[in-house]
Amino acid sequence: MHSAAPLNRFLEQIEQRAYRIARYAVRDADVALDVVQDAMLTLATRYADKPEQEWAPLFYRILRNAIIDHHRRQRIRAAVFMPWRSRNGADLPAPGELIADGEQAEPEYRARLSGAGERLATALEALPPRQREAFLLRAWEGLDVADTARAMQCSAGSVKTHYFRAVHKLRETLGDDWP
Amino acid sequence: MIADERQSGEFVARVRDVLDAEPLPGAVVERLATARRRALAEAGAGRRARLRAPGRWLPVGALAATLLAVVLLEHSAPVPAPPLEDDVQLAAVENLELLENLDFAAWMVETDVPDAS
Numbered sequence: 494m495h496s497a498a499p500l501n502r503f504l505e506q507i508e509q510r511a512y513r514i515a516r517y518a519v520r521d522a523d524v525a526l527d528v529v530q531d532a533m534l535t536l537a538t539r540y541a542d543k544p545e546q547e548w549a550p551l552f553y554r555i556l557r558n559a560i561i562d563h564h565r566r567q568r569i570r571a572a573v574f575m576p577w578r579s580r581n582g583a584d585l586p587a588p589g590e591l592i593a594d595g596e597q598a599e600p601e602y603r604a605r606l607s608g609a610g611e612r613l614a615t616a617l618e619a620l621p622p623r624q625r626e627a628f629l630l631r632a633w634e635g636l637d638v639a640d641t642a643r644a645m646q647c648s649a650g651s652v653k654t655h656y657f658r659a660v661h662k663l664r665e666t667l668g669d670d671w672p
Numbered sequence: 673m674i675a676d677e678r679q680s681g682e683f684v685a686r687v688r689d690v691l692d693a694e695p696l697p698g699a700v701v702e703r704l705a706t707a708r709r710r711a712l713a714e715a716g717a718g719r720r721a722r723l724r725a726p727g728r729w730l731p732v733g734a735l736a737a738t739l740l741a742v743v744l745l746e747h748s749a750p751v752p753a754p755p756l757e758d759d760v761q762l763a764a765v766e767n768l769e770l771l772e773n774l775d776f777a778a779w780m781v782e783t784d785v786p787d788a789s
Contacts, residue, residue: 497712504711508704509696522700530707537715610694613687632684633691660680663687669679672690 500541503548504533507634511556514629517617518560528559549636553644557626609672616666620659623647627655628663 508529516525532555540551617625623645630641631652641656642649 497716500715501708501712504708505705508708509701510691512696512700512704513691513694526700526703526707529704530711533708533711534714537711538718541715609690613690633688660684664680664683669683672686 497541499545500537500548503545503552504537507549507552508533510629510634511552514553514626514634515556515560517614517625517629518622519563520618524563528556528563531559532556549634550640550643553630553634553636554646557644557646612667612671613663616663619666620662623651624655624659624662627652628659631656632660 511532512525512529515528516522519525519528532552535555536548536552540548543551617629620628626645627641630636630644631638636644638649638652641652645652645655
C-alpha cells in the first residue's frame with residue numbers, strides 16, 4: 494500500500510508556491526485557495542500511485558486545468574449576467590478584467606508586499622498567461638523544460654519561447670537595477 | 673550574447689529571491705495546510721473503501737480460479753498422446769498384411785495343399 498508521507502511532503506513543499514502561481518493567474522485569494530485545494534485533492538485521490546518524479550508536472554497540469562475552468566466559468570457567468578457585453582461573442586471580458594475586483598478586496602495583502610515584491614507581482618500579472626506560467630514553473634518551481642512542457646501540455650520548444658519572452662519582458666518592465 | 677545570458681541568469685535569481693522572501697498571510701498558510709490534510713485524508717479514505725469493496729476482488733478471484741484450473745489440469749492423470757499420423761498409417765499396413773496372411777492360411781486349409789517337405 495502507498496504511504497501518505499511522501500505525498501504529504503511533496504504537497505507541503507509546493508503548496509505555497511502553487512497558491513502564489515494560482516493567485517497571479519486568478520488574482521483572487523479565495524479562488525486561488527479553491528483551485529489549489531482541488532488540485533491537491535485530485536492528485537492525492539487519483540495519481541498518488543504514480544512515481545514521485547511525475548507528481549510535480551502532474552500537479553501543475555491539474556492546477557492549470559482548474560485555472561482554465563475557473564476562467565471559462567467566469568466568462569460564461571459574464572455572458573449570462575452581462576449579455577449586452579457579449580452580444581457579438583467577441584466582446585466578452587477578459588479573465589483579468591473580471592477578477593480585478595478580487596484584487597481590490599485584499600489591500601492588506603498588497604500592503605504586506607515590499608516595493609520590490611509589489612513591482613514584481615504587477616509585472617508578473619501583466620505577462621501573457623502562457624509566458625507567466627512557463628517563467629514561474631521554470632524559474633521558481635524549478636521544473637526542467639520537459640516537465641514544464643508536460644505541465645503546460647505543449648512542446649519543449651514552446652516552453653523555451655515563452656520563457657525567453659517572459660524573461661525579456663520582465664527585465665524590460667522592471668529594469669536591470671531592480672530590486 | 674554570453675554577457676546577456678549571464679545577466680538574465682542573475683535577474684532570474686533576483687526574481688526567485690524576491691518571490692521566496694514574500695511572506696504569505698498566516699491565514700492563507702493555515703488554509704493551505706488544512707486543504708492538504710483534507711486531500712490526504714480523502715485519498716486515504718478512498719483507498720480503504722476500494723480495498724473493502726467486494727467487487728474489487730472479483731477480477732482477482734477469477735484470475736486465481738483460472739490459474740488453479742490450469743494447474744490442476746496440468747497435473748491430472750496423463751492422457752495418452754494421440755497417435756501420430758505415421759503411426760496410424762503403419763498400423764493400417766500391418767493390419768492389411770495380417771489380414772492377407774489369414775486369408776492365405778484359410779485358403780491353404782480349404783484346398784489341402786500338400787506339404788512341400
